Amino acid sequence: MYKACYAEEMRGVDKAAWEIGGIPSIILMENAALACVNELNRCFDMRSCSAAVFCGKGNNGGDGLAIARHLYNAGVNVTVYLVCGSDYKGDAKINFDIISGMDVPMEAVADTEGLEYKVRAADIVIDAIFGTGIKGSVRGTAYEVIRIINENARYVLSVDVPSGIDSDSGDICGVCINADKTVTFAGYKIGMLMYPAADCTGEIVPDMISVPEHVINSQHLSVNVTDSSFVRSLIGKRANNTQKGSYGKLLIIAGSKGMSGAAYMSAQAALKSGAGLVTLACPESINTVLEAKTTEVMTMPLDDRDGHISGAAVPALEDKLRGVTSVLIGPGLGRSQDISEVVRAVLRTCRVPVIIDADAINAVAQDKSVLSECACDIIFTPHAMEMSRLTGLDVSYIEENRLQVSRESSDELGAVILLKGHHTIVTAPSLTQYINTTGNPGMASGGSGDVLAGIAAALTARGIECAEAAAAAAYIHGAAGDIAAERYGMESMSAENLLECLPEAFSHILQLDK
Numbered sequence: 001m002y003k004a005c006y007a008e009e010m011r012g013v014d015k016a017a018w019e020i021g022g023i024p025s026i027i028l029m030e031n032a033a034l035a036c037v038n039e040l041n042r043c044f045d046m047r048s049c050s051a052a053v054f055c056g057k058g059n060n061g062g063d064g065l066a067i068a069r070h071l072y073n074a075g076v077n078v079t080v081y082l083v084c085g086s087d088y089k090g091d092a093k094i095n096f097d098i099i100s101g102m103d104v105p106m107e108a109v110a111d112t113e114g115l116e117y118k119v120r121a122a123d124i125v126i127d128a129i130f131g132t133g134i135k136g137s138v139r140g141t142a143y144e145v146i147r148i149i150n151e152n153a154r155y156v157l158s159v160d161v162p163s164g165i166d167s168d169s170g171d172i173c174g175v176c177i178n179a180d181k182t183v184t185f186a187g188y189k190i191g192m193l194m195y196p197a198a199d200c201t202g203e204i205v206p207d208m209i210s211v212p213e214h215v216i217n218s219q220h221l222s223v224n225v226t227d228s229s230f231v232r233s234l235i236g237k238r239a240n241n242t243q244k245g246s247y248g249k250l251l252i253i254a255g256s257k258g259m260s261g262a263a264y265m266s267a268q269a270a271l272k273s274g275a276g277l278v279t280l281a282c283p284e285s286i287n288t289v290l291e292a293k294t295t296e297v298m299t300m301p302l303d304d305r306d307g308h309i310s311g312a313a314v315p316a317l318e319d320k321l322r323g324v325t326s327v328l329i330g331p332g333l334g335r336s337q338d339i340s341e342v343v344r345a346v347l348r349t350c351r352v353p354v355i356i357d358a359d360a361i362n363a364v365a366q367d368k369s370v371l372s373e374c375a376c377d378i379i380f381t382p383h384a385m386e387m388s389r390l391t392g393l394d395v396s397y398i399e400e401n402r403l404q405v406s407r408e409s410s411d412e413l414g415a416v417i418l419l420k421g422h423h424t425i426v427t428a429p430s431l432t433q434y435i436n437t438t439g440n441p442g443m444a445s446g447g448s449g450d451v452l453a454g455i456a457a458a459l460t461a462r463g464i465e466c467a468e469a470a471a472a473a474a475y476i477h478g479a480a481g482d483i484a485a486e487r488y489g490m491e492s493m494s495a496e497n498l499l500e501c502l503p504e505a506f507s508h509i510l511q512l513d514k
Contacts, residue, residue, distance in 0.1 A: 001230040002206050003216055004188040004223040004435055006168045007132040012219050013186050013211065021215045026091045028185075029059065031209035033066030036159055036183045037074075039205055040124065043181075050077040052122035054109075054145060056129040056163070057084040062092025063159045064128025065099050072104045079118075080106040083129050083145050112144040116152045125153040127177045129163035132189060137174035138164050146175050158182040161189050162200050170194025178202075186211045188225050190403065193423050193435050204437070223403070223433045224471075226426075228479075228509045231472040234464050235274070235510060247276030248461025251300075251324040252454070253317065253346065253360075254331040255282040257307025260289050262332025262358065262450045265495055267297045269454025270328070272502040273476070275461050279324070281317060283309050308334045311341040318349045326353050326461035330360030330381075331450045339363055347374040353460040353469075356415075357381045357453040365389040371413060377466045378415035381453055387419060407431055416466045418456065420449060424474040428467035436471070438478025442485045447495025452477045455502075480505040 005013065017023045040046055053068040055061035061084070071078045080099065086108065088096040099106070109115065119125060127149065129142060138146060146164055149156060156179045161167045164176025167189040180202040182192065186209055192201045206225075224230075239246075250270055255263030260282070267280045267290075278297045282290055283304035291299050300320065302313035321327065329346055333339050343363040347354065347370050354376050356364060361382050364370065368390075371378070384395045391398070391409055398405050402425050410417045410427040419425045422441070426434040456473035460466060483504050484497040506512070 001227050002187050002225045003221040004190045004193060004225050005221050006190055009219060009221060010132060010186070010189065013216065016215050016218055017211050020218055021212050023210060026094060028209055028211070029062055029091045029095065030066055032063045032160070032185045032207075033070055035185065035207035035209055036063070036067050036126070036157060037070045039181070039183050040157065044124065046071065046074060046076050049123040050121065051124045051126060052079050052081060052119060053126040054081045054083055054129050054149065056131070056142075057087055057092070058131060058133050059090070059092055060128050060131025060133070060159055060163075062088065062095045063131075064126060065092065065095040067126055067128065067159070068104055069095070069099050069102065072102065078104060079122075080104055082106060082108045083142055109141060109145060112141065112148055115145065116148050119149055119152040120154075123154060125149055125156045126159065127156055127163050127179065128159040129177075131160045131163070132167040134164065134166065134173055138176075139174065143175050146177055150178050155180050156202075158201070160184050161192055162197070165191055165197040165200060167191040170197035172196055172200070176200050181205060183207060185209045187216065187221070188435075190223060193225070193437070194402065195399070198423060222431055223435060226434050226436050226471045226475045228475070231475050231509050232511065234459070234468055234472050237510075244276035247274055248325045248458070248463065249277045249279075249323060250275045250457055250461040251279050251281060251320055251327045252331070252457065253281045253309070253327065253329040253342070254333060255280075255286055255290065256309070256332055256334035257283065257285055259332030259334060260286045261447060263290060264293050265447045265450035265499065266328060266331040266357075266454035266457070267294050268499050269451040269502065270458040270461075271296055272499060273455045273458035273506075275458035279320070281309075281320065283307060305336070305338055308336050308338055309342050311338045314342060314345040317342065318345060321346065321350050321352075324352060324461075325463070326355070326457055328355040328357060328453055328457035330357035331453055333359040335359055335362060340366060344370045347371070347376065350374065350376040353377045353379065353466050355379045355381060355453055355457045355460065358386075358449065361386045362389060368413070371415070378413075379418055379456060379460070379466050379470050380413070380415050381418045381420065381449065381456065383420045383449065403433065407433065416470050418470040418474065420452070424478070426467060426471040426474060430467075432467060434467070434471035434474075436474040436478055438475050439481045440485045440490055442490030442493045443478070443481040443498070445494055448481075448498060451495055451498045476502070476505055476509065479509060
């Protein structure tokens with residue numbers, strides 16, 4: 001699993017690579033160049049392609065100069081464009097001096113007259129202008145160069161980060177490269193996973209450029225980027241000598257009149273995510289419908305009032321809680337004083353992990369004092385509006401500061417926060433964070449969150465620690481969404497399609513199809 005880091009943390013990694021790992025920075029630059037060249041060779045027949053390499057004067061430009069050297073030596077028609085002059089220092093100067101002694105065409109971009117024609121003539125543009133070191137706004141010639149590349153390039157590969165994005169915040173510094181692909185080094189840069197920058201990176205390909213794992217670990221980086229190997233390590237292979245009880249007993253408290261679908265979706269997702277036994281506790285008035293729809297799920301009809309679970313159901317729920325390994329409460333519950341009473345009772349009584357979703361989040365947001373009375377591990381699964389209710393912060397502020405808000409809220413509430421959205425963020429009370437990279441805009445439809453909650457509940461029921469279960473659930477959910485988008489298209493896919501694609505997502509992640 002790769003780490004994600006801020007620019008200052010990345011500088012610490014580079015320093016540790018030499019001080020702890022004994023790897024000179026010039027080797028890292030060479031390996032970075034080779035990572036980009038290898039990615040280009042993987043995707044294109046470079047011998048039949050022409051390349052334009054745009055280089056700034058920092059280390060990112062040094063990477064670009066080394067890339068151009070390797071391409072030239074491989075017989076590629078390559079031209080180097082020096083965007084910020086040739087006053088190179090350190091490792092970048094070494095690469096500039098090397099390439100200056102070769103016959104590689106180089107042009108200083110004093111102005112941009114006629115540049116659009118040169119960009120159009122290249123099959124591939126390589127962006128090595130700024131990297132992580134940009135400060136302030138892009139101005140002058142560099143601004144025009146980036147604009148011309150965006151408007152005229154056929155294909156753009158960015159080196160480390162697209163030039164013009166703030167690699168810490170994800171802000172656009174006036175203008176930025178819209179890359180088709182970004183090869184990033186020794187870990188993701190946090191800004192490239194935040195918006196609006198995340199729309200400009202294209203496909204992100206991480207490469208460790210020979211930095212050893214023990215060097216990365218020495219920096220105590222707290223933000224992780226979830227991947228399939230991480231999920232696979234948590235779930236593992238089912239042992240032959242197991243039975244349904246080996247995979248957890250899950251209680252889902254969900255549904256109300258008019259919202260039986262939410263209860264159904266979460267229960268089905270839990271089943272398809274490997275939960276051994278699932279019991280769906282729902283208002284008695286919708287029990288018949290859910291019994292018919294969820295033939296593999298046990299139902300528990302509860303006293304209700306006006307189509308919602310009644311406070312009179314609390315004793316039955318408290319008794320049921322003693323025999324389960326995980327609880328999900330919230331999908332489609334609706335809002336009422338009774339629901340608030342039920343949520344409070346569950347949190348006070350429960351001694352196993354509780355996933356608090358949807359209307360249960362709203363109930364807690366009205367009175368957070370109940371959190372001081374509970375003795376169970378908690379996962380909150382808010383979208384931005386629910387997070388606003390939990391924290392009192394504006395939605396716009398939350399969206400602009402997702403990592404920070406997640407961290408502060410997890411610390412304050414003593415709970416795992418699964419903040420939904422593209423690049424879902426999971427934060428543990430230890431302040432370890434996970435950023436998810438699966439999923440797509442087609443998942444922005446009713447019921448999608450219910451599926452996610454069901455997956456997370458199934459994983460905790462199986463004994464996976466809460467933060468890791470939440471991170472794995474987000475990855476699996478997004479992977480199913482990506483399969484559904486490919487199969488049905490983003491405009492037409494639905495939450496039901498996510499359920500259909502969950503088995504295939506698990507098969508790919510666990511490598512059962514190999």
